[in-house]
Amino acid sequence: MPERSFHEEVQQLRVGKGEVFEGEGILAVTKALLQSGVSYVGGYQGAPVSALVDVLSDAHDLLDELGIHLETCANEAGAAAMLSASINYPIRGAVTFKSIVGTNVAADAISNLASAGVVGGSLIVVGEDYGEGSSIIQERSHAIATKSQIWLLDPRPDLQKVVDIVERSFELSEASNTPVMMELRIRACHLSGRFEASENRRAPMSKRSVIESPVFDKNRISLPPATYVQEKLKIDVRYPAAVDFVRERKINEVFPGEFNDIGFVMQGGMYNHVISALRAIGLADDFGNSRIPLLVLNCVYPLVPDEIEDFCRDKKAVLVIEEGQPNYIENDIKALISDAGIGTKIHGKNCLPMAGEYVGAVLIDGFDKFLVRSRPSGLDSKSAAVAVKSFQDNRRRAAELLGGPLPGRPPGLCTGCPERPVFSALKLVQEQVGKVHVSADVGCHSFGTLEPFKVGNTILGYGLGLASSVGLSSMMKRPIVSIMGDGGFWHQGLTTGVANHIFNKDEGVLVLLKNGYASATGHQHIPSTGSNSRNQTSDMDIEKALRGVGVTWIETVGSYRIGRMITALKRAILAQGKGLRVIIAEGECMLARQRREKPAAAARVKDGKRVIRTKYGVDETTCTGDHSCIRLSGCPTLTVKSNPDPLRRNPVAYVNDGCVGCGNCGEVAHAAVLCPSFYRAEVIQNPTFLDRTAERIRGTFIRFMQQRQRVVA
Numbered sequence: 001m002p003e004r005s006f007h008e009e010v011q012q013l014r015v016g017k018g019e020v021f022e023g024e025g026i027l028a029v030t031k032a033l034l035q036s037g038v039s040y041v042g043g044y045q046g047a048p049v050s051a052l053v054d055v056l057s058d059a060h061d062l063l064d065e066l067g068i069h070l071e072t073c074a075n076e077a078g079a080a081a082m083l084s085a086s087i088n089y090p091i092r093g094a095v096t097f098k099s100i101v102g103t104n105v106a107a108d109a110i111s112n113l114a115s116a117g118v119v120g121g122s123l124i125v126v127g128e129d130y131g132e133g134s135s136i137i138q139e140r141s142h143a144i145a146t147k148s149q150i151w152l153l154d155p156r157p158d159l160q161k162v163v164d165i166v167e168r169s170f171e172l173s174e175a176s177n178t179p180v181m182m183e184l185r186i187r188a189c190h191l192s193g194r195f196e197a198s199e200n201r202r203a204p205m206s207k208r209s210v211i212e213s214p215v216f217d218k219n220r221i222s223l224p225p226a227t228y229v230q231e232k233l234k235i236d237v238r239y240p241a242a243v244d245f246v247r248e249r250k251i252n253e254v255f256p257g258e259f260n261d262i263g264f265v266m267q268g269g270m271y272n273h274v275i276s277a278l279r280a281i282g283l284a285d286d287f288g289n290s291r292i293p294l295l296v297l298n299c300v301y302p303l304v305p306d307e308i309e310d311f312c313r314d315k316k317a318v319l320v321i322e323e324g325q326p327n328y329i330e331n332d333i334k335a336l337i338s339d340a341g342i343g344t345k346i347h348g349k350n351c352l353p354m355a356g357e358y359v360g361a362v363l364i365d366g367f368d369k370f371l372v373r374s375r376p377s378g379l380d381s382k383s384a385a386v387a388v389k390s391f392q393d394n395r396r397r398a399a400e401l402l403g404g405p406l407p408g409r410p411p412g413l414c415t416g417c418p419e420r421p422v423f424s425a426l427k428l429v430q431e432q433v434g435k436v437h438v439s440a441d442v443g444c445h446s447f448g449t450l451e452p453f454k455v456g457n458t459i460l461g462y463g464l465g466l467a468s469s470v471g472l473s474s475m476m477k478r479p480i481v482s483i484m485g486d487g488g489f490w491h492q493g494l495t496t497g498v499a500n501h502i503f504n505k506d507e508g509v510l511v512l513l514k515n516g517y518a519s520a521t522g523h524q525h526i527p528s529t530g531s532n533s534r535n536q537t538s539d540m541d542i543e544k545a546l547r548g549v550g551v552t553w554i555e556t557v558g559s560y561r562i563g564r565m566i567t568a569l570k571r572a573i574l575a576q577g578k579g580l581r582v583i584i585a586e587g588e589c590m591l592a593r594q595r596r597e598k599p600a601a602a603a604r605v606k607d608g609k610r611v612i613r614t615k616y617g618v619d620e621t622t623c624t625g626d627h628s629c630i631r632l633s634g635c636p637t638l639t640v641k642s643n644p645d646p647l648r649r650n651p652v653a654y655v656n657d658g659c660v661g662c663g664n665c666g667e668v669a670h671a672a673v674l675c676p677s678f679y680r681a682e683v684i685q686n687p688t689f690l691d692r693t694a695e696r697i698r699g700t701f702i703r704f705m706q707q708r709q710r711v712v713a
C-alpha cells in the first residue's frame, strides 16, 4: 500500500454541481480532470505529485464507472507517450510526473506529441520540484515548454483557480491543437482549500463507449515531410490560436492597486508568496488585497503582448517576479515593451536573485530594492523602508541569538532500513579489497553517499547507476560497484543498465537493492512488489528478468546479513573477467513493513494476545564511548547519552525506543569486530504464566549474582 491512502478523500470526487469540495491541491486537480471529461489518465510518481498518482489509483472504482482508463506507467516517457491517444481522436487525457528530471525522461515523447499536435485536449500536470523543499536538480520546466512549443500554465495557488485552469487547459489544448503543461509547485500540491464543484463528465469515447474504427492521417506522423509542415503549423496557426484563447478567456488576472505608476508582473504560482511578503511590509491587507497593481500570469507561455503592454503603458517601473533562471519571462517582457516603444523600466533579476526559491524574506529584500529604484508617487517610501528594516533587523537578531549557523541535517536512511547494512558492508569490504569507485543511483539509497557512509562517487539519474559506470570501468584498477534500487531497475535500469552492460560485455558489480516498492516516492507498487496499484497479483521477478537478458552471475543475500554480504561483495569484486556480477540485496522497506505490522501488533495486544517485540540496546558499562558503531550505522535510534560512570567523561552509545529490532547495530559490531556492548531484548506484551515464571526465576538469579558481586567487591 502506498505511503498515503486516499480511500476516504476520494469519496469527495463524486460530489456534484454546486456542492463545495474541500481538500488538498492534488485532489482538486483530480476532481477537475473528472469534470473535464477525460477518457484516460496516467503518470509516474515523484515529489511533489506522487500523491496525485496515489489519488488516481485509490479512485480506480470511480474511474472505472466513468469509463476512464488508468495507467501507472513504467516511467515518465511512458506516461507522456500515452497522450498520443489524443493525436487522432477527440478524446481528452491527462498525465502527471515530476519536473525537471521526469520531464527530461519524457522529453522524447513530448517532442513527438508537440510536433504531431492533438485534436483531443491533452494535459501534463508537472510537479515543479524547485527550491528549498526539492529533492532534485535545480532547473525549470519553462525551457521544455518553449523548446517544444507547448503551453505552460502556472495557476495562482487557490483551489478554485487551479480547478478553473485545469478545465481551461483542455479547451486551450483543443483550440490550438497543442498539448498543455500545468506546473504545480511543491506548496501548491499540498495546499488545502475549497471550491465549488460541478458534475463529473462522461467522455463520448472511452472504454465504456469504444471507438469503432481507427483514424489514419499521415500529416500526424512525426516523419518528414509532415514534420516540416508541423513546425510551420506551430508558428503560423497553433501559437496565435493559443494567444487568442488566453486573451479571450481571460486566463491571466489583473488586480488593481493604489500606486498606479508601478506594478508587479508575476508567475501565477508566485502569487501567495508575493501577497504574504507584501503584507509583512504593510503593502497588502489581511484579506490579500495588494496596494501595488498586479498582473498575475496564470499562463506563462505564450505571453499575450497586448495584455503586457496595457499593464505597463502608464507605469514608470514594473517588477517581474520570476523564480529561477534564466529569466525567460523578464527578457520576453523587455523585448515586448521595447518593440511596442513603451518607456516603462522593466526590473526583475536586478532586484531579485537569479537562482533559488523566492521565499518571503527573499521577496521582501527584492521589493525593497525595487521601491528604492522606482520611487512610486504616493507611497511614503520611508514607511515601507521602516517595515523592511524592522523585518531585516528581526532576522539579524534571530541569527545573533542562535550564535552561529544551525548544524546541517542531511537526509538519511530510516530506522531499520534494509539498505543501511548493505552500505555498512560496502564500507567494511573496502578495508579488505581496497577502495572501489561506487556508482550511485536515485532512490533512498542515494543517501548512502552522505554521512556516515559516504559510499557513492557519482549520481547521474534514475536507474542510471550501472549505465554511468561504463565510461570509467575499463580504466579502473578495481571493478566499479554500481548501485540500483528495484524502483530504478524497472524505471530504466533493466535496459539502459543491465542489458546494455551484457551486450557490450562490460565488467562490473551491480548491487541491486530489492525492497519491494518505489519507496522514496511513497511506496508505490512496482513489478517486484508482487501486485500492481489495483492489488492484482503480478508474477514478475527481478532474477528472472536478469537471467532473461543474459546475466548468469547472480547471488541473493538477505540485506541484514552483513557477514554474508561482505563475503558476497568480496567474491563479486574479485571475480574480474567474469562480466556483470549481480548481488540482489533482499529486504523489505522497513517503513512499509512497520506500517503494515504495527497496527496488526497493536490489535493483537488489544485483544490480550501475547506479542513479542525485539529491541536492541547498548550495555552502558561495556561501551567504551568510541562510537565506531554510530559511524558504521547512522541509525536514527542509535544516539548518545551521558556516561553513568562518574570516572568516565565520554558519552555512551544508546538505542532509543524507536528501535524496530532490525539487528543491524549488533551485526555491524560483530562483523567489524567492534565491541561486545550490544544486547538484544525481547519485550513481551500480555505475558503468559510461563513468561512470568521465567522472568521471576531470571530475576531471582540475577539478584543472587549481584549480591555475590557486592560481597566479592
Ligand SMILES: O=C(O)C(=O)Cc1c[nH]c2ccccc12
Residues within 6 Å of the ligand: 044, 045, 046, 047, 098, 101, 102, 105, 135, 136, 442, 461, 462, 520, 521
Ligand atoms: O520523487 C523524487 O523526488 C525523485 O527524484 C524520483 C524520481 C521520479 N522520477 C524521476 C526521474 C528522474 C530522476 C528521479 C526521479
